[in-house]
Amino acid sequence: MSEPAFTLKATGRLRRRQLVNKGMGALAVGAALLAVAVLAIVVISVGSRGAGSLNLDFFTQNQAQGFNPKGGGVLFAIVGSAVLVGIATLIALPLGVLIAIYISELAPPRLARVARIALDISNGIPTIVIGIFVFTILVAAHGQSAFAGSIALAIIMLPLIARATEEVLLLVPSSQREASLALGVSRWRTTVQVVIPSALGGILTGTTLAIARVAGETAPLLFLTSLGTSSTADASPFHPLQSLTLVIFTYSDQADPAYQSKAWAAAFTLMCFVLFTSLAAKLALARYRKKLGG
Amino acid sequence: MLKAITFSAAALAVSILGLIAFELVRGSRLAFHKFGLGFVTSQTWDTIHNQFGALSLIFGTAVTGILAIAIATPLAIAIALFLTELAPKPVRALLGALVEMLAAIPSVILGLWGILVLGPFVQNQIEPFLGSTLGFLPFFRGQHSPTGILTAILILTIMVVPIVASVTRELFTTVPSELREGALALGATRWEMVRGVLLPAARPGILAAVALGFGRAVGEAMAVLMVIGGTIGIHLSVFAHSDTLAARIAGQYNGASTNLQTSSLIYLATILLAISLAVNIGAQLLIKPIDRRPRRRRIVLDRALEAQGLSAD
Numbered sequence: 001m002s003e004p005a006f007t008l009k010a011t012g013r014l015r016r017r018q019l020v021n022k023g024m025g026a027l028a029v030g031a032a033l034l035a036v037a038v039l040a041i042v043v044i045s046v047g048s049r050g051a052g053s054l055n056l057d058f059f060t061q062n063q064a065q066g067f068n069p070k071g072g073g074v075l076f077a078i079v080g081s082a083v084l085v086g087i088a089t090l091i092a093l094p095l096g097v098l099i100a101i102y103i104s105e106l107a108p109p110r111l112a113r114v115a116r117i118a119l120d121i122s123n124g125i126p127t128i129v130i131g132i133f134v135f136t137i138l139v140a141a142h143g144q145s146a147f148a149g150s151i152a153l154a155i156i157m158l159p160l161i162a163r164a165t166e167e168v169l170l171l172v173p174s175s176q177r178e179a180s181l182a183l184g185v186s187r188w189r190t191t192v193q194v195v196i197p198s199a200l201g202g203i204l205t206g207t208t209l210a211i212a213r214v215a216g217e218t219a220p221l222l223f224l225t226s227l228g229t230s231s232t233a234d235a236s237p238f239h240p241l242q243s244l245t246l247v248i249f250t251y252s253d254q255a256d257p258a259y260q261s262k263a264w265a266a267a268f269t270l271m272c273f274v275l276f277t278s279l280a281a282k283l284a285l286a287r288y289r290k291k292l293g294g
Numbered sequence: 295m296l297k298a299i300t301f302s303a304a305a306l307a308v309s310i311l312g313l314i315a316f317e318l319v320r321g322s323r324l325a326f327h328k329f330g331l332g333f334v335t336s337q338t339w340d341t342i343h344n345q346f347g348a349l350s351l352i353f354g355t356a357v358t359g360i361l362a363i364a365i366a367t368p369l370a371i372a373i374a375l376f377l378t379e380l381a382p383k384p385v386r387a388l389l390g391a392l393v394e395m396l397a398a399i400p401s402v403i404l405g406l407w408g409i410l411v412l413g414p415f416v417q418n419q420i421e422p423f424l425g426s427t428l429g430f431l432p433f434f435r436g437q438h439s440p441t442g443i444l445t446a447i448l449i450l451t452i453m454v455v456p457i458v459a460s461v462t463r464e465l466f467t468t469v470p471s472e473l474r475e476g477a478l479a480l481g482a483t484r485w486e487m488v489r490g491v492l493l494p495a496a497r498p499g500i501l502a503a504v505a506l507g508f509g510r511a512v513g514e515a516m517a518v519l520m521v522i523g524g525t526i527g528i529h530l531s532v533f534a535h536s537d538t539l540a541a542r543i544a545g546q547y548n549g550a551s552t553n554l555q556t557s558s559l560i561y562l563a564t565i566l567l568a569i570s571l572a573v574n575i576g577a578q579l580l581i582k583p584i585d586r587r588p589r590r591r592r593i594v595l596d597r598a599l600e601a602q603g604l605s606a607d
Contacts, residue, residue, distance in 0.1 A: 021483035028380055031372035032389060035459070038452055039396045045411050046403060095303050102300035111304075117578055118308040124506065124574035125314065125567065126513025128540045132563040133314045136321040158307060188296040216400020219515035219544045226548070245402045245516075252406045252520065260410070267403045278398045279391065 043271070050268025053261040058269075062232045074266055079233045080241035083146055084225070085215050087237055088153035093207055095154075096161030097196075103162070104169040105191055116166075119159040130155050131220025139224055146241040149225035153217060157210040164206025168199045171292040201288045208281035212274045218245035244270045315571075318564040324557035333561060339526045339542070341551065346558035348565055353528050354536035355569075358443060358518065359511040361532075362450035363458075367504055369451075370458035375488060377459075378466040390463065397456035405520030408449045413440025413521060420444065421533055436533045441523040444532040449517045454507040461503035465496040498580050505577035509570050515540035539566045 010018055061073035099119070103112045134152040142148075172195050180190040196203075225240045234241060244266050251263035325333065329346065336347025373393060377386055421438040428434045469492055477487040493500075523535025524545055537545070539562050550556040 017483050017486065021485040024485040024488070025380060028372045028376040031369045032376040032381070034369070035373055035396060035455060036389065036392055039392055041411075042396075042399060042404070042407055042452075045407060049410075095306065098300045098303035099307050101296070102304040106297050106300055107304070115304045115308060118311055120578065121571065121574050122307070122311055124509050124513075124570055124577075125311075126509075126515065126540055126570055128513065128515040128543050129314065129318070129563050129567045129570070132321070132543065132560055133317050136317045136560065140321075155310060158310075162307065191296060212398060216398075216402065218400070218402040219519075219540070222544055223548060245400065248402050248406055249516065249520070252409065263406060267406050270400060271403055274398055274400055275395055279395065282391070282394070 043275075046264065046267050046271055049261065049264035050266075050271075053265035054268065058262075058265055074244065074247055074262065076233045077242045077244045077247040077266065078269075079235055080146065080225075081215060081243040081245070083235050083237055083241055084149050084153060084221070084243055085211055087147065087150035088157055088214060089207065089211060091150065091154040092157035092161055092210070096158050096207075097165050097203060099158075099162040100165035100169055101191055101196075104166045105195065106187075116163075119162050122155070123159040123163070127152075127156055127217055128219040131222070131224060134220065135223055144223075144225050144240040145238050146225050147237045149221045149241070149243075150237065152220040152224055153214045156214050156217060156220075160210040160213060161203075161207055164209065165199070165203045168202025168206065168288070168292070169195060171202070171289065172198050173292070198292075202285065202292075205281040205285040205288065208277055209285075212278040212281065215277075216245060216270060216274050218243075218249055221246055222249075315567065318560055318567055321560035322557055322564045324554055325561040326557075328554060329558075329561075333558070334565070337526065337528065341555060344552055344554050346555065346561075348539065348562055350526050350528050351537055351539045351542050351562065352565070354443070354522070355512055355538040355540070355566075357532075357536070358446045358450055358522070358538060359508055361447045362454055362511045363504060363508045365447070366451045366454040366458055366507060367500075370455050370503075370507075371462055371493075371500065373455070373459040374462035374466055375492075377463050379484065379488065379492075390460070393456045393459055396452070397460070401453065401514060401517040402520075404449055404452060405517035408445055408517060408521040409440065412448060413445055416440060416442075416445050416448070425533075432530045433532055436529075436531045438533060439523070439535070441521050441535060442533055443522065443529075443536050446518050446522040446536075446538075447532065449521055450511045450514060453514060453517065454511050457510055458500075458503045458507045461506065462496065462500055465499040465503075466492060469495045502577040502580035505573050505580065509573040509577070512538075512573070513540055513566065513570055515544040519544045539563075539569075 057071065058073040059078065060075055061071070062076050063072045063074070099115065103115050107115065130152050134148050134155070138145075138148045138151065176194055176198065177190055180194045181187070185193075221243055226242070226246050248263050248266045248270065251259040251266070254260065254263075325346065329336065333346065334348050334352065336345075337349045338345045338347045339350070340346070377390055377393075381389060417438045417440040421434075421444065424434045425438070473491050473495065474487055477491045478484070482490060518538050519541035522537055522541055524537050524541065525535040526537060527534075529536065543559050543562050543566070546555070546559060550559060
């Protein structure tokens with residue numbers, strides 16, 4: 001296109017409106033850049049401080065004897081985190097799926113709404129309050145254990161898994177259910193053999209997101225499973241166990257810089273795990289939605 | 295059979311809510327008998343003389359939560375606007391994913407970063423700057439330190455922005471494009487379209503998102519515990535140390551030496567639960583507002599929507 005012979009130039013009110021428009025656009029760009037910059041600064045500062053202290057010993061050794069902060073690793077905390085999150089998932093996954101089946105397949109609309117609201121409200125309860133709750137029902141009488149920590153994590157996971165599962169169950173086309181029911185298959189078998197299998201991918205990615213979320217949970221574990229823990233690897237759910245998050249917290253408080261660099265290394269390990277699993281799960285979920293949504 | 299099993303699972307989920315409230319109230323009985331409602335208006339937290347009160351913790355919770363959400367909300371709305379209205383398509387998905395990654399970073403890691411990286415920056419750069427430019431106000435006076443209310447507010451802002459931004463982004467994408475195009479066709483600039491169409495259409499949802507973000511900031515224990523300094527007392531200055539309900543509970547995790555102190559900590563948890571329930575239920579009501587449109591207009595509107603294959607529900 002050729003340049004016009006003369007250009008129209010906005011003046012007066014129009015000029016002001018266009019300036020305001022430009023200014024607001026610039027602010028929006030600035031805010032988005034700021035958010036990305038903060039993410040980059042956090043990731044880079046954790047990465048640059050943490051990656052240097054990572055070595056094979058860090059993952060395969062326990063704390064060195066005699067509280068020598070230099071050597072050794074955090075195997076005990078990795079094992080502890082795995083046990084805590086593993087048991088929590090074993091409790092929350094089946095319960096969450098059952099709740100979702102009830103809400104999306106069987107419940108009368110009114111009850112389904114009550115259950116949904118209850119789940120959303122549970123999701124908003126501060127995790128420290130859930131920790132105190134488990135403290136009063138389990139730890140006050142029986143002492144600390146990894147199992148108590150797992151119960152708290154399971155309560156945190158439950159609404160996440162139930163809501164994510166409900167969402168994918170709703171995506172399963174009703175024609176599949178109707179076809180199965182029309183063939184005379186019972187509701188129970190339709191749900192278990194038709195609906196669940198075609199929602200399985202979505203359920204698993206939803207669960208992965210919940211795992212990524214509770215793997216970073218610290219506050220409720222402080223008074224449920226942190227006292228008198230040994231710094232050797234232990235997988236018994238009946239003992240108090242350490243976790244990666246607890247190690248980050250306790251090491252960050254130590255004056256010795258060797259401990260601080262271990263805290264950074266643990267933070268880097270945890271951050272990589274959480275970011276990669278949640279990113280992968282989100283990608284899988286988006287793809288799965290596209291597939292079912294047609 | 296299936297119905298019975300799944301129903302009991304759902305009933306369990308609902309009853310856990312009630313059970314949490316019941317157990318917390320029961321656990322705080324001892325402190326309630328000793329201090330009564332005066333607990334809420336007393337500033338003391340004295341483990342030696344066994345005197346406990348929540349006022350300064352409630353103050354710290356309110357100040358950090360309100361200021362964090364006040365800073366985060368405009369930022370989050372601006373990010374959501376950029377992601378839905380301005381950014382080119384491929385950038386949208388990438389940037390949206392990055393913002394959600396920020397939300398996924400565990401709070402204990404943000405806390406660690408807060409004390410060792412952000413804290414020194416606050417002490418050496420931000421606080422001297424605020425002190426020299428706005429130091430005539432009582433809010434920006436006192437000793438500079440890496441920990442304190444200001445650092446806690448900044449960390450909470452980082453945690454809350456992605457939450458509010460992703461909800462707001464969802465809201466903006468649900469506004470029908472006819473409305474956008476209508477405003478633009480009438481000659482509105484993009485910003486006038488945002489102010490006149492997008493923001494009013496999304497307002498109840500944005501308020502709900504703000505409530506959820508506030509609830510999250512109020513309930514955050516770890517990151518705040520690590521950066522706020524953990525002292526009792528009410529100070530006007532954001533440079534001062536303080537403490538919040540959640541951080542105090544987490545900080546005294548294993549240190550409670552008397553039953554009364556344990557009970558007082560549970561009392562704090564009960565107050566925190568009450569605040570977060572109020573905020574969350576408020577958000578729920580905002581998302582599903584009671585329909586107050588006059589009945590006749592409602593019917594006309596609903597018919598109009600149905601005629602286009604849309605349902606008002």
